[in-house]
Amino acid sequence: MPFDRISPSRRFRWIGAAVGVPLLLLAAGATGWALTPEPAPPTVTRPAAQGPTAQGPASPTAAPTPTPAESVPPAAPAPAGLPVVDYGPAPAGFPADPDTMDTTPLTEGVHPTRRIAAYTAPGGRPLAFLAPTISGVEVTMPIAQRRAGWTAVLLPSANRTLAWLPPGGFTTVALRDQIVVERKPHRLTWYRAGRAVRSWEVSLGQQGQETPLGRTFVLGRTPPPEEVYGGVDIFALGAVPDDPDAVPAGLRGAHIGLHSWYHDGELGENTTNGCIRLTRSGQRELLAEVRPGTSVVVVDELSAPPPTA
Template structure:
């Protein structure tokens, strides 16, 4: 039973090992490799109503709320838990594919609503890994993205300072059936069995995404790189004190004996062959959604 993650500021990353074997603490740096009117009656005494085509009614112009200036001392979203005050993802269990991501070109402010309050900055990298966040909604002048280092939370970005990138892939994880499905362009490519979080440390439900990857620090990870996700434990106090602040991970293990069981500290564990294939195909920003049942 284990929990895998990469930490933030002082130490590049710590990874959990299995429950029942010594807890493995090893540093690992994230590396880059992700909206007819009815004509008026003719007044009494007036002449006949004019004939010919009616003039088109003007379409209402959508108002674009301005972006309030962001104070320079706002916090920057890092690998540590994200600042509070951002809104909840309105559709966290939505399994429709997110086909676009936002990649910051510079440090950009993130708001709690269109025209709302700036709460934090998103930087171009987290732990030196280029950041791509999936786009979940667009409104005139504003774009909502999944917030890194938070669960089921979005942030709103004004125009400018970021680039739109295409996202072809998606991962759907079903907790009740312990099944992971990789989709490309909306079509299922492959399905594998997975191990998930134990009671009290369940794999968090909802939409998240691949934040980056890290080399395996110990042999128990099967010698295969690990994906760090944007999600964190739903209950940080449920993990060992020295390992709090971890992110959920997607990785393999040194054996496949526990596939299909709830035995991890929240991570998603699959076979080495499956992990190698995903590492070769998926890019940062790829959306991953965990549902009870698809």
């Protein structure tokens, strides 16, 4: 039973799996493995028969200006001692994402340009800081809501949770892609601008360690350390295990990963510790086309294609 979820430790070291295969723990230590900082994605033109043409990213902008009739609740001062959200579990107390099963594409993301406070609601209580990077990798969080001049984003290192940001301290980034994972048919579909580009059969979490439902996002990428990953980079998602006590002790505090495997014999089965496995060719295509910040939605099964944003 492979342990294939990406997990941190103090030095983000590799730990062994039940089958004797080490897993990558995202790291910044001199002897550890680190998330690879994401270069600016190239503009890729795809033939019309394979999907819509790639769209260039929007110019970073400030938070939207509220209408004259809209009153912006002030942001309470954030105590300097609040925790900073990192690769470990996010602080508790943030609100649940009320639309976590919504498959409408999230087309904008937030990138902090400095350390900014994250609140429970517009004008609510500050609980943590969000930094421009996690483990040295730039962070982009999809925008889930806007209200009263404030912006709600999907919180990193948490499941189905929002954080509210007051105006200022971040730029917005266009997100052209979306990944939808269906647990019952074991299918991953990549969408661009609301149109399906490709689908792949995937392996998902075993009983008791099911791949978490709801909206999350691509947090970053890291190179594989062993041939077990098929020699292909790994996407770490913002999601974490729903039941941390169900995973081996060395994987507690872990994140869910999207990656390939050294063979495809388990595709269509529930054999992972919550990670999403697909073919090596599929993973390479996603790595080439999909940027960090892209939203990922895990549902049991789609009754209809996702609506266009």
